Amino acid sequence: MFRKSVISCLLLMAFLKLSAQEKYELNSGWQCRNIAGIQATGQQISDPGYRLSGWTAATVPGTVLTTLLDNKQVPDPMYGMNNERIPDIYHTGRNHYTYWFVKDFPEKAPAGNAQVWLHFRGVNDGCDIFLNGHKITAATHFGAYLRQSYNITPWLAKSGKNRLAVIVYPPEFPGNPNGGQGGDGTIARNVGPQYTAGWDWIQPMRDRNTGIWDKVTIEKTGAVRIKDPHIITRVPGTRKPGGAQAPAIILVSATLENAGAKSIAGTLRYTLAGNTIQQKVTLAPHAVTTIQLPDLLLKQPSLWWPAGYGPQHLYQLQLQFLNNGKQDDVEEVEFGVREIQTSWNTHTRSREIAVNGQKIFIKGGNWITSDAMFRFSKERYDAEVRFHRDMNLNLIRIWGGSLTERPEFFEACDKYGLLVFQDFWMSGDCNGRWQDPMKKDDQWTRRKYPDNHQLFLESVADQVKMLRNYPSLAFWCGGNEITPPADIFHAMKDAILPALDGTRYFFDYSNSDSMSYNGIGGNGDGPYGIQSVPYFWSYRTFPFNSEVGSVGVGDYESLERFLPVANQVPPDLKPGKIDSLWDYHKYIAYNKSIDPYGKTTDLKAWADKAQLVNYDQYRGLMEGFSSHMWDWYTGVIIWKTQNPWTALRGQMYDYYLDPNACLYGTRKGAAPLHVMYDPTDGMVMAVNNTFSYARDLMLELKVYDMHGHDSLLSQVFVEAGPATVQKFMSVKAVLDKLSEKEGAFFSLRLLNTQQQAVDENLYWLPDATGNYSGLQHLLPASVKITARKTNADSVLVTINNPAGGPVAFFNRISLVDAQTKKRVLPVFYSDNYVSVLPGEQRTITVSGAAVAANGGALIEVYGNNVLRQLLTISR
CATH class of the missing domain: 2.60.40.10 (Immunoglobulins)
Structure with a gap:
C-alpha cells in the first residue's frame, strides 16, 4: 500500500510539473516608455535587437499610474491631497498616459503540431501588439473587459529569444472630472469602468486606469486547444447539508479549436468521482466547435452552500483532449454542485432566493473593486472576501460602475460561500436615468451610451464565458439603477445569456421591479448615512433593498495612515465646516451621533467614539432588516462594505485591510441564530437564519448598571423554527426605568442545555436625555x-x-x-x-x-x- 501510494504521488508530481510548464504568466521584467519622442514603429520596437535606451521598469499587470507610482514619478494618490498633484488626463491629453510596454521572454518555436498562444486578460482601453517585428493585432483592440488570444507559433524566434511590444491607448473619452458621479458622464461612452472619473466616494484616477491591467500568459498546447469549458449542475428537490444526498446531474461542454491544417479525430473526456465521461470528436482544419459531453448522474454529491448554511465543497474536474492517445490540451476547472432558484414572494412583493431548494434570506454587501488602481492579488481578494464571510454575510454585489470581477475574486467567494450579484457596466448617473447639470450631454444622448454597442455585447459574451463555472456567481444584472440601451438589453437577456449560461436569473437593473417592487408601504432604497438605530427597525424600504447604509470611519491608527499630521483633528469641530482634506476623502459628518458620548477635541478619542457609532449603526441595520424577514423583506445589501481608495465612508475595513467596528457590528447583527432587542417597542426576539429547528434554548435577559450590578429580567426556555423570526416579550418599560439616570447595559443570551451561549448580545442604553452619561464616567475594569x-x-x-x-x-x-x-x-x-x-x-x-x-x-x-x-x- 505504501509503495503504491508513493508511486502514485511521484506520477502526480510529474504531471503537475508538466502542467505548470504548459501555461505561465509574463508578470515581471517589463519595461515601458511614454510615446513622446519615440519615432520607431511597433515592428522596430518589438525586434529583440532594438535598444531600449531610456526605458523604465514597468508593473504588469498594472496601470500606467501604478508604474509611475512604483518608479516614484508621482506621489501616492491614497495619501492626503496627493491625488491633486498628479496630472489628469482630461487636462493633459491622452498622449500623456499613452505608453509602450515591452517584455523579453524565452520560448522556442515548437516542433510538429504544437502551438503557442498569447493571452491578455484585460487591457484598458485599446492596444496594438507586436512580436519579433510582426504586428499580431489585425486591427487595434478595444475594450477594457474583452480578453484577447493570439496564436503566436509562426512568429516565435528559432533562437528562443522573443520580444513582445504593446502600445496601450487610454480611453477615448476620459471625461471631465468635474465632481459629478462619473465626472461629466462621458467616461461611459467607452466600454470600461466609470468610477475612474470620480464618484461621491472616490476622487478620479488620473490615468483612468490605462494599462495592461490584468494577466498576460503564454499557453502551450498540441494542435487542438480546449476553450471556454462550461459546467452546469442540476440539484433537483429540496436538500439539506449533510447526510445522504440524492443524485445531482452534471452537464459539461467545451469549445475545441483545431489550429492545424489537417483534420483531427480525437476524444474529449473527463473523470469525476470514479466516472469517466467522453465523446469522440472529428475536427476539420482550423475548425472551432463546441462539444456537449454526455450527462453524468453524480451519486451522493457533496453540495456547495452559501456561508452560514452549510459547507462549500468544491470538485476538481480535468478536461482533456486526446489525439491518438496523446494529450493535446488539458483544462482544469474547479466547480461546486449547487442550483440557485428564484421565485416571486407575493407577500413582500420581491424576489426570493433559494439554493438547493432552500430559501435564503440575503444579507449582502456592495463591492466596488479591490483596488482603485487595479493592483489585484489573490491574497488580497482572499482577505477581503473572508472579511465578508466573517460579517455573516452571504452575498456580494459587484456595482455596475466598476468591472466584472476577476477569477481570483470568484475563487475566494467559492471558498468562503459568498453568492455574487454581478452588474454589467452601466450606471443611472452616467447612462442617463436622471437629469444632471454636472453632465455634458443630455439624458437622451447619455441613454445611448456606450458609443460602441457591438463591443459591449462582445465583452458581455466573453465575460460570461470566463465566469460562468463559479458556483458563487448567482445573478447577472443589466446595470446599476438602469437598464442598458434597448438593443443591448434584449441581446443580453434574450440571446447571449440564454445561449452561454441559461442557469442564472438576470435582473433588469439593480433596483428594478423584477427584484423589488416599490409599491404601497415601500420607501425606495437607502437610507444613506447615519440614522437613529430605531429608524432601521421602523422605516420600511425596498423589500429587497440593493443599497442601504453609508458610514465607516476607521479608528486613529487607520486615519493616521493617510491623513497628514495637520489634518489629524476631529473633522467638524465647527458646525457646518468640515476639514478640507476630510471633505476631499468624502467624509460624512458624525458629530450629532458622537456628541452623546461626550464632546472632544482629540482625534484619537473622537475616532474611538466613532467606533461605538459604527457598531451600533450596522448591528441595528442588520437586526432591523432581519426582524422583518419574509414579512417586509427578502434581502438587504449594505451600501457599501469596502473602499478601493482611502475614502471616509461606506467601509467595514479600510483600504489597508484594517477592520473597524462596522465589521463586528454587522457580524453581530447578522448572526445566523441571533437574539435581539427592538428599540421601538422593547420587543425581545430571535431570528433563525438556518435550516434547523432551534429547541431547548434558555433566553436570559439581564441589566447591568455602570458599577456592574445586575438585575435578572427573565429566564425562560424558548424555541425558534428554521427561517423564522420569533418574538418573545417586551421589556421597554423596565429598561427605560433602569437606564433613565445614567444609562445601562442590556445583556441578552441564548443558552443551550449545557448552559453554553449559542448567541449573546449586549446593548448600551442611553439615559433619559438620550446621552451616554454613564459611559463617560465608567470606572476602570481590572481585567x-x-x-x-x-x-x-x-x-x-x-x-x-x-x-x-x-x-x-x-x-x-x-x-x-x-x-x-x-x-x-x-x-x-x-x-x-x-x-x-x-x-x-x-x-x-x-x-x-x-x-x-x-x-x-x-x-x-x-x-x-x-x-x-x-x-x-x-x-
Missing part, C-alpha cells in the same frame, strides 16, 4: 488578559473580568509589530470590540497568514474603561 499561540497561524486571547467590578466595555484586540507597535495586516479576529461582563471571560481567536509571518508580534488590547496593554504571546 486579566492572556495570549497563547495554538498553532502557526492562530493565537487565543482571553479577557477575564473579575466579579465585583464594572463591565469591561468595548475592547479592541490587535496583533501589533513588536518594534513599531503598529498593527499587522491583514489579520482576522473571531470577534472584536468585545465587552466582558463582571465575573466572566471572553476568548478571541486571532488568525491568518500574517500571524504566522510575524512570530515576534504582540497582542494589544484596550477598551473604553480598559487601559492599553501589550502582551507577549506565550507558546
Whole structure:
C-alpha cells in the first residue's frame, strides 16, 4: 500500500510539473516608455535587437499610474491631497498616459503540431501588439473587459529569444472630472469602468486606469486547444447539508479549436468521482466547435452552500483532449454542485432566493473593486472576501460602475460561500436615468451610451464565458439603477445569456421591479448615512433593498495612515465646516451621533467614539432588516462594505485591510441564530437564519448598571423554527426605568442545555436625555488578559473580568509589530470590540497568514474603561 501510494504521488508530481510548464504568466521584467519622442514603429520596437535606451521598469499587470507610482514619478494618490498633484488626463491629453510596454521572454518555436498562444486578460482601453517585428493585432483592440488570444507559433524566434511590444491607448473619452458621479458622464461612452472619473466616494484616477491591467500568459498546447469549458449542475428537490444526498446531474461542454491544417479525430473526456465521461470528436482544419459531453448522474454529491448554511465543497474536474492517445490540451476547472432558484414572494412583493431548494434570506454587501488602481492579488481578494464571510454575510454585489470581477475574486467567494450579484457596466448617473447639470450631454444622448454597442455585447459574451463555472456567481444584472440601451438589453437577456449560461436569473437593473417592487408601504432604497438605530427597525424600504447604509470611519491608527499630521483633528469641530482634506476623502459628518458620548477635541478619542457609532449603526441595520424577514423583506445589501481608495465612508475595513467596528457590528447583527432587542417597542426576539429547528434554548435577559450590578429580567426556555423570526416579550418599560439616570447595559443570551451561549448580545442604553452619561464616567475594569499561540497561524486571547467590578466595555484586540507597535495586516479576529461582563471571560481567536509571518508580534488590547496593554504571546 505504501509503495503504491508513493508511486502514485511521484506520477502526480510529474504531471503537475508538466502542467505548470504548459501555461505561465509574463508578470515581471517589463519595461515601458511614454510615446513622446519615440519615432520607431511597433515592428522596430518589438525586434529583440532594438535598444531600449531610456526605458523604465514597468508593473504588469498594472496601470500606467501604478508604474509611475512604483518608479516614484508621482506621489501616492491614497495619501492626503496627493491625488491633486498628479496630472489628469482630461487636462493633459491622452498622449500623456499613452505608453509602450515591452517584455523579453524565452520560448522556442515548437516542433510538429504544437502551438503557442498569447493571452491578455484585460487591457484598458485599446492596444496594438507586436512580436519579433510582426504586428499580431489585425486591427487595434478595444475594450477594457474583452480578453484577447493570439496564436503566436509562426512568429516565435528559432533562437528562443522573443520580444513582445504593446502600445496601450487610454480611453477615448476620459471625461471631465468635474465632481459629478462619473465626472461629466462621458467616461461611459467607452466600454470600461466609470468610477475612474470620480464618484461621491472616490476622487478620479488620473490615468483612468490605462494599462495592461490584468494577466498576460503564454499557453502551450498540441494542435487542438480546449476553450471556454462550461459546467452546469442540476440539484433537483429540496436538500439539506449533510447526510445522504440524492443524485445531482452534471452537464459539461467545451469549445475545441483545431489550429492545424489537417483534420483531427480525437476524444474529449473527463473523470469525476470514479466516472469517466467522453465523446469522440472529428475536427476539420482550423475548425472551432463546441462539444456537449454526455450527462453524468453524480451519486451522493457533496453540495456547495452559501456561508452560514452549510459547507462549500468544491470538485476538481480535468478536461482533456486526446489525439491518438496523446494529450493535446488539458483544462482544469474547479466547480461546486449547487442550483440557485428564484421565485416571486407575493407577500413582500420581491424576489426570493433559494439554493438547493432552500430559501435564503440575503444579507449582502456592495463591492466596488479591490483596488482603485487595479493592483489585484489573490491574497488580497482572499482577505477581503473572508472579511465578508466573517460579517455573516452571504452575498456580494459587484456595482455596475466598476468591472466584472476577476477569477481570483470568484475563487475566494467559492471558498468562503459568498453568492455574487454581478452588474454589467452601466450606471443611472452616467447612462442617463436622471437629469444632471454636472453632465455634458443630455439624458437622451447619455441613454445611448456606450458609443460602441457591438463591443459591449462582445465583452458581455466573453465575460460570461470566463465566469460562468463559479458556483458563487448567482445573478447577472443589466446595470446599476438602469437598464442598458434597448438593443443591448434584449441581446443580453434574450440571446447571449440564454445561449452561454441559461442557469442564472438576470435582473433588469439593480433596483428594478423584477427584484423589488416599490409599491404601497415601500420607501425606495437607502437610507444613506447615519440614522437613529430605531429608524432601521421602523422605516420600511425596498423589500429587497440593493443599497442601504453609508458610514465607516476607521479608528486613529487607520486615519493616521493617510491623513497628514495637520489634518489629524476631529473633522467638524465647527458646525457646518468640515476639514478640507476630510471633505476631499468624502467624509460624512458624525458629530450629532458622537456628541452623546461626550464632546472632544482629540482625534484619537473622537475616532474611538466613532467606533461605538459604527457598531451600533450596522448591528441595528442588520437586526432591523432581519426582524422583518419574509414579512417586509427578502434581502438587504449594505451600501457599501469596502473602499478601493482611502475614502471616509461606506467601509467595514479600510483600504489597508484594517477592520473597524462596522465589521463586528454587522457580524453581530447578522448572526445566523441571533437574539435581539427592538428599540421601538422593547420587543425581545430571535431570528433563525438556518435550516434547523432551534429547541431547548434558555433566553436570559439581564441589566447591568455602570458599577456592574445586575438585575435578572427573565429566564425562560424558548424555541425558534428554521427561517423564522420569533418574538418573545417586551421589556421597554423596565429598561427605560433602569437606564433613565445614567444609562445601562442590556445583556441578552441564548443558552443551550449545557448552559453554553449559542448567541449573546449586549446593548448600551442611553439615559433619559438620550446621552451616554454613564459611559463617560465608567470606572476602570481590572481585567486579566492572556495570549497563547495554538498553532502557526492562530493565537487565543482571553479577557477575564473579575466579579465585583464594572463591565469591561468595548475592547479592541490587535496583533501589533513588536518594534513599531503598529498593527499587522491583514489579520482576522473571531470577534472584536468585545465587552466582558463582571465575573466572566471572553476568548478571541486571532488568525491568518500574517500571524504566522510575524512570530515576534504582540497582542494589544484596550477598551473604553480598559487601559492599553501589550502582551507577549506565550507558546
